[in-house]
Amino acid sequence: MEKIVSLCKRRGFVFPGSEIYGGLANSYEYGPVGVELKRNIQDEWWNVFVRRRSDMVGLDSSIILHPKTWEASGHVTGLVDAMVECRKCHTRTRADHLIEDYFKKKDEKISVEGKSDGDLDAIINENKIKCPTCGSFDWTPVRKFNLLFETHVGIVPEAQSKVYLRGETAQGIFVSFKNIVDSTRVALPFGVGQMGKSFRNEITKGNFIFRTLEFEQAEIEYFFNPEAVDWRKLFEVWKNDLWKFVTENLGVKKTHLRWREHGDEERSFYSARTEDLEYEFPFGFKELWGLAYRTDYDLKRHMQYSGIDLSYTDPVTGKKFLPHAIEPAVGINRLMAMVLLDSYTEDGDRIFLKLPPRLAPYKAAVFPLLKNKPELVEKARGIYEELKKDFMVVWDDRGNIGKRYYAQDEIGTPFCITVDFDTLEKGDVTVRDRDTATQERVPIDRLKEYIASRLK
Numbered sequence: 430m431e432k433i434v435s436l437c438k439r440r441g442f443v444f445p446g447s448e449i450y451g452g453l454a455n456s457y458e459y460g461p462v463g464v465e466l467k468r469n470i471q472d473e474w475w476n477v478f479v480r481r482r483s484d485m486v487g488l489d490s491s492i493i494l495h496p497k498t499w500e501a502s503g504h505v506t507g508l509v510d511a512m513v514e515c516r517k518c519h520t521r522t523r524a525d526h527l528i529e530d531y532f533k534k535k536d537e538k539i540s541v542e543g544k545s546d547g548d549l550d551a552i553i554n555e556n557k558i559k560c561p562t563c564g565s566f567d568w569t570p571v572r573k574f575n576l577l578f579e580t581h582v583g584i585v586p587e588a589q590s591k592v593y594l595r596g597e598t599a600q601g602i603f604v605s606f607k608n609i610v611d612s613t614r615v616a617l618p619f620g621v622g623q624m625g626k627s628f629r630n631e632i633t634k635g636n637f638i639f640r641t642l643e644f645e646q647a648e649i650e651y652f653f654n655p656e657a658v659d660w661r662k663l664f665e666v667w668k669n670d671l672w673k674f675v676t677e678n679l680g681v682k683k684t685h686l687r688w689r690e691h692g693d694e695e696r697s698f699y700s701a702r703t704e705d706l707e708y709e710f711p712f713g714f715k716e717l718w719g720l721a722y723r724t725d726y727d728l729k730r731h732m733q734y735s736g737i738d739l740s741y742t743d744p745v746t747g748k749k750f751l752p753h754a755i756e757p758a759v760g761i762n763r764l765m766a767m768v769l770l771d772s773y774t775e776d777g778d779r780i781f782l783k784l785p786p787r788l789a790p791y792k793a794a795v796f797p798l799l800k801n802k803p804e805l806v807e808k809a810r811g812i813y814e815e816l817k818k819d820f821m822v823v824w825d826d827r828g829n830i831g832k833r834y835y836a837q838d839e840i841g842t843p844f845c846i847t848v849d850f851d852t853l854e855k856g857d858v859t860v861r862d863r864d865t866a867t868q869e870r871v872p873i874d875r876l877k878e879y880i881a882s883r884l885k
């Protein structure tokens with residue numbers, strides 16, 4: 430993980446949040462190549478799950494929704510973590526993470542899922558677990574805190590003006606469900622996909638971009654008639670789709686992935702069944718993608734709280750009912766952490782990111798062999814400008830060729846194109862492959878075709 434964190438900073442993928450002010454825990458900035466990688470992952474998700482499917486539509490709802498939304502959804506009372514605070518240094522931490530880390534260091538396993546506040550207190554006290562920051566053993570009792578960020582609409586912070594930054598994108602889908610059904614030709618079963626920022630007041634530090642205060646969530650609510658569709662079968666179909674996306678579209682090794690079903694104590698308040706697709710991060714197998722069968726919980730609650738009829742009318746039978754929903758929910762930042770970790774490769778002295786070319790920030794880098802030969806620079810510049818019309822390419826004329834290869838390898842650029850003196854005579858260039866470090870000559874007029882074919 431340290432290697433990835435350092436590479437990300439060195440090369441402009443991810444910077445610590447607000448660094449010049451001493452940093453802000455659990456926040457990060459996505460640098461010039463990081464934003465490209467993140468966008469490519471977002472595009473891949475949107476294309477696969479929304480654009481290329483005929484049973485899906487997209488949505489972009491508000492970050493600030495009517496506050497009743499979060500009362501109806503149950504998040505105001507249900508999106509809570511158990512916290513303790515060190516009385517000496519005022520470090521606040523999640524009680525379950527404190528306990529898990531303590532036992533992990535001793536190489537012992539413990540399950541804290543579903544434990545009451547009193548049980549967590551007892552484990553901390555029996556084991557005299559010390560504060561990871563100052564080493565004291567002086568904790569406040571465990572208490573619950575809500576993860577929703579609160580803010581106010583308008584200039585006077587009164588109780589009536591209180592709103593929340595959304596804790597998940599999903600609620601926007603339920604809130605707009607009626608408008609989507611009324612304005613489009615969707616018929617069950619169909620899904621609504623949405624991607625955008627969600628916010629949670631996470632207090633546990635560390636693990637890089639795995640858990641952050643704000644994150645790009647990509648969620649789908651797949652609505653169906655529970656009398657016409659067996660939810661268990663549909664759940665399996667979604668499991669396959671998610672697995673395929675991670676292994677084929679994102680190119681992640683199957684051996685680093687597994688499914689894990691939530692027990693009764695762990696499952697969220699809204700779910701009748703949840704399975705997590707987990708990735709083996711350096712800090713253990715952890716949730717990457719949650720798949721939950723939310724039943725008609727959300728539509729029913731919003732119907733109660735809003736007083737608006739959210740039922741669906743079957744176009745054939747005319748029967749009215751509340752559809753059920755299966756929800757695949759993932760954080761794009763978590764996908765990005767996984768992709769970086771999974772593609773990081775060391776081969777002798779060489780370090781490279783073996784990213785699927787489609788995801789790479791730059792598809793190709795263009796270099797003149799020598800920076801001080803105007804005829805090489807002019808030719809290379811022309812190729813760069815031409816390729817830029819179709820692909821994300823980068824220009825590099827710093828240092829020597831070896832250093833340029835090194836820099837491009839570290840950001841995962843699949844092809845490095847060098848214009849040399851032979852180019853001027855023969856009209857071809859050297860294309861060096863990131864993964865094999867082999868080189869071949871490719872005619873300039875075939876370069877676009879060459880790159881396009883390798884991006885498929």
Ligand code: GAP
Nearest residue numbers: 597599639640641644717718719758759760763
């Ligand atoms: N709508 C259901 C929902 O939000 P969740 O398991 O709390 O369920 C879904 O979140 C996904 O969102 C997680 O699997 C994870 O990928 C991502 N996620 C949740 N909290 C996150 C955080 N603080 N930072 C980054 N990603 C997060």
